[in-house]
Amino acid sequence: LFARESEFLKGVVAMNGLPDADRTEVCFAGRSNVGKSSLINALTGTKGLARASNTPGRTQEINFFMQGADHYLVDLPGYGYANAPLDVVEKWQKLLKKYLSGRQNLRRAFVLIDSRHGVKAVDEEIMKLLDTSAVTFQCVMTKADKVKAKDREKVIEQVKTALSKHPAAYPEIVLTSSEKGDGISTLRAIIANLP
Numbered sequence: 676l677f678a679r680e681s682e683f684l685k686g687v688v689a690m691n692g693l694p695d696a697d698r699t700e701v702c703f704a705g706r707s708n709v710g711k712s713s714l715i716n717a718l719t720g721t722k723g724l725a726r727a728s729n730t731p732g733r734t735q736e737i738n739f740f741m742q743g744a745d746h747y748l749v750d751l752p753g754y755g756y757a758n759a760p761l762d763v764v765e766k767w768q769k770l771l772k773k774y775l776s777g778r779q780n781l782r783r784a785f786v787l788i789d790s791r792h793g794v795k796a797v798d799e800e801i802m803k804l805l806d807t808s809a810v811t812f813q814c815v816m817t818k819a820d821k822v823k824a825k826d827r828e829k830v831i832e833q834v835k836t837a838l839s840k841h842p843a844a845y846p847e848i849v850l851t852s853s854e855k856g857d858g859i860s861t862l863r864a865i866i867a868n869l870p
């Protein structure tokens with residue numbers, strides 16, 4: 676079962692700040708504004724737990740949340756800011772690479788994709804990094820309530836085609852709406868049942 680209790684543990688800016696790899700970990704990645712904070716808040720049922728930061732100059736922290744006694748939920752900083760300074764982007768990429776390649780307890784990455792927009796070039800970058808880091812990733816479509824069913828199908832087809840090129844991709848796509856609650860229990864069950 677997906678535990679009810681969740682709390683913020685810490686924000687990490689360097690590898691030596693990572694908590695002990697002593698429980699199952701999942702991470703969430705996505706373009707800024709994809710709905711990552713809303714999804715984490717919906718999953719945990721805790722409003723305001725994950726906060727959206729649309730300020731690219733802010734410290735790029737990896738935020739750790741405790742989910743019950745057995746899980747870490749990890750909020751990776753949003754990527755793809757239009758005006759992010761290059762040095763910030765490079766520093767972040769370095770930390771991300773190290774984190775993804777060195778975290779033995781990381782069972783799955785969830786790559787969030789906006790149901791209206793599909794997979795973009797910056798998402799491909801993250802997927803490639805997950806391939807080379809051998810971290811299994813699964814796509815979560817966000818804001819499903821914002822698109823009509825037939826438009827959504829087109830986007831899902833585009834996502835499926837993109838995923839077929841990535842060896843680390845888990846084929847099942849999860850459709851969610853943090854606003855309406857769609858897919859939230861499915862995602863909770865996926866996390867709770869990871870080995």
Ligand code: GDP
Binds near residue numbers: 726
């Ligand atoms: P983040 O930057 O990825 O953390 O994105 P946020 O969670 O802050 O969401 C960005 C914007 O999209 C906010 O205005 C949210 O209210 C909105 N949003 C997020 N999830 C949903 C959803 O499922 N449905 C709708 N309609 N809007 C959403």
